[in-house]
Amino acid sequence: MDIPRHWRLRKQRYALVGEVCDNCDAKLFPPRDICPDCGEEAKTLYSFSGHGEVYSYTTVYDPPVGFEESAPYTVAIVKLDEGPLVTAQLTDLEEKEVEIGMPVEMVTRKLRSATDERGMLVYGYKFRPILNASLV
Amino acid sequence: MSDPNSKLLTPQNPVGIVGYGAYVPRYRLPASEVSRVWTDSMGATPIKEKSVPGLDEDVATMSIEAARNALLRAEIAPTEIRAVWVGSESHPYAVKPTSTIVAEAIGAVPNTQAADWEFACKAGTEAMVAAMGLVGSGMAGYAMAIGMDTAQGRPGDALEYTAAAGGAAFIIGPEDDSLAVIESTYSFVTDTPDFWRRAYQKYPEHGHRFTGEPAYFKHIASAGLAFLEMTETTPEDYAYIVLHQPNAKFPQRAAAKLGFEPEQVKTGLLVSEIGNTYSGAAIIGLTAILDEAQPEDKILLISFGSGAGSDAMALRVTESIEKRRHLAPKVRDYISRRTEVDYATYVRMRGKLVMK
Structure with a gap:
């Protein structure tokens, strides 16, 4: 059953809520309770700004189960402004050539295509090209 | 009060x-x-x-x-x-x-x-x-x-x-x-079967021409005229009017019937560019007005929902909008x-x- 897993991850998935290390101020995503930089406990919640840039990317033409209806789609490793690297789909890309270093912002979208009309809908973060650069 | x-x-x-x-x-x-x-x-x-x-x-x-x-x-x-x-x-x-x-x-x-x-x-x-x-x-x-x-x-x-x-x-x-301060609202509601979607149906049904006079125009006009009368205001008091917009023609005709000029309608009229966003239609037009309006401008908003009813409300833009x-x-x-x-x-x- 996937329900408990999706439910447990909702805060980090919907709004990029991670953690901050009270000892060295490192920002952690995903949250892991122990700071990878200094080894101290890091349990304070931290909401990431959602801004970052494309660190690397690839386009998926042969999708895994659950993603058939949205293929082809582009997956990127995004380097968040606060430091961590996050793997996520890019969205709203039409007419935009993806480049390494391209600035992106987080949006909350449906993560899986609704192939199962009876199942729960799973939402989470994706990244898109910046909508209005003057607001960043 | x-x-x-x-x-x-x-x-x-x-x-x-x-x-x-x-x-x-x-x-x-x-x-x-x-x-x-x-x-x-x-x-x-x-x-x-x-x-x-x-x-x-x-x-x-x-x-x-x-x-x-x-x-x-x-x-x-x-x-x-x-x-x-x-x-x-x-x-x-x-x-x-x-x-x-x-x-x-x-x-x-x-x-x-x-x-x-x-x-x-x-x-x-x-x-x-x-x-x-x-x-x-x-x-x-x-x-x-x-x-x-x-x-x-x-x-x-x-x-x-x-x-x-x-x-x-x-x-x-x-x-x-x-x-923007919302001073007061008035709603006009009747049971009018102009548009519906039954349970498990993917697409709605509508009453074709019946969606016009007895539904959209009747409810918008009744809500609008009563609201103007009760608030003792006239179309000249408002810098903008925004109505529910199922197409480009209806809101322009309804606004004219209420005594408003095309100049007061155009800022909030987005339907030609984005279509009818249903529950979002009148209020997304309001956001287009708030994006431009000046402090002290008054805005009249009248929504319409099939089934049927209209909510009318007057807003007064404040100094804070500019910041x-x-x-x-x-x-x-x-x-x-x-x-x-x-x-x-x-x-x-x-x-x-x-x-x-």
């Missing part, structure tokens, strides 16, 4: 819009594409083009973005919000609230009301009036009301040209903190972000292809 016997609804404590946010998806289907496929390009088209949601978008995701924009302008903590109400006729689930998904995503949980509203195209303004009551009675400091839709039209039907996706979110709060409207994307930022799709791509994106 408030008089429980008055037909005009006035909150005990003055309230207004503290933050607002719009959302329109990036895809556009030109009306000429629908006409090409279904009428051999012979038919007239009611608008230029309509917005189409992406494969990963629905009323929950679109409401989240509009709500985040409203929060940016309100400059309040999401934990101060005591209600998250989402009005729509295309909620993603038949049973399970959209509003809890939105409230969770913006960080308004757990100390909040949350519920979904449905009244065809006026569910958003109905939620706004309820939010005015919650805040205006002193029960809550802030309440969020959203009207958002991903409307569906039967392939080839007149509504397929216009049924679009988009909407707006508003945070209602105290007058002192407001970008805070730039804190989030404007509706024109979303409208100018535009990717045209053809009918085949639209059919895929809207799930009209039979896959199994």
Whole structure:
């Protein structure tokens, strides 16, 4: 059953809520309770700004189960402004050539295509090209 | 001040819009594409083009973005919000609230009301009036009301040209903190069967020409004329008017019948560019006005929902608008972000292809 897993991850998935290390101020995503930089406990919640840039990317033409209806789609490793690297789909890309270093912002979208009309809908973060650069 | 016997609804404590946010998806289907496929390009088209949601978008995701924009302008903590109400006729689930998904995503949980509203195209303004009551009675400091839709039209039907996706979110709060004060509201409601969708049906039915005079025009005019009379105002008192906009013709004709000039209508009239966003239609027009209006400008908003009813409300823009409207994307930022799709791509994106 996937329900408990999706439910447990909702805060980090919907709004990029991670953690901050009270000892060295490192920002952690995903949250892991122990700071990878200094080894101290890091349990304070931290909401990431959602801004970052494309660190690397690839386009998926042969999708895994659950993603058939949205293929082809582009997956990127995004380097968040606060430091961590996050793997996520890019969205709203039409007419935009993806480049390494391209600035992106987080949006909350449906993560899986609704192939199962009876199942729960799973939402989470994706990244898109910046909508209005003057607001960043 | 408030008089429980008055037909005009006035909150005990003055309230207004503290933050607002719009959302329109990036895809556009030109009306000429629908006409090409279904009428051999012979038919007239009611608008230029309509917005189409992406494969990963629905009323929950679109409401989240509009709500985040409203929060940016309100400059309040999401934990101060005591209600998250989402009005729509295309909620993603038949049973399970959209509003809890939105409230969770913006960080308004757990100390909040949350519920979904449905009244065809006026569910958003109905939620706004309820939010005015919650805040205006002193029960809550802030309440969020959203009207958002991903409307569906039967392939080839007149509504397929216009049924679009988009909407707006508003945070209602105290007058002192407001970008626009909502002075009072009046609603005019009757049982009128002009448009409906039965349970388990994918597409709505409508009464063709019956949707005009006895439905749209009757309710907008009745709400508007009564509101002007009760508030002792005239069309000249308002810088702008924004009406529910199922097509380009109806709101322009209704505004003229109420005595308003085309100049007062045009800023809030977005239907030709984005289509009819149903629960979002009148209120996304309001966001276009708030993006431009000057302090002390008065705005008359009249929604219409089939089934049928209209909510009329007057807003007065405050000094705070100039400082805070730039804190989030404007509706024109979303409208100018535009990717045209053809009918085949639209059919895929809207799930009209039979896959199994």
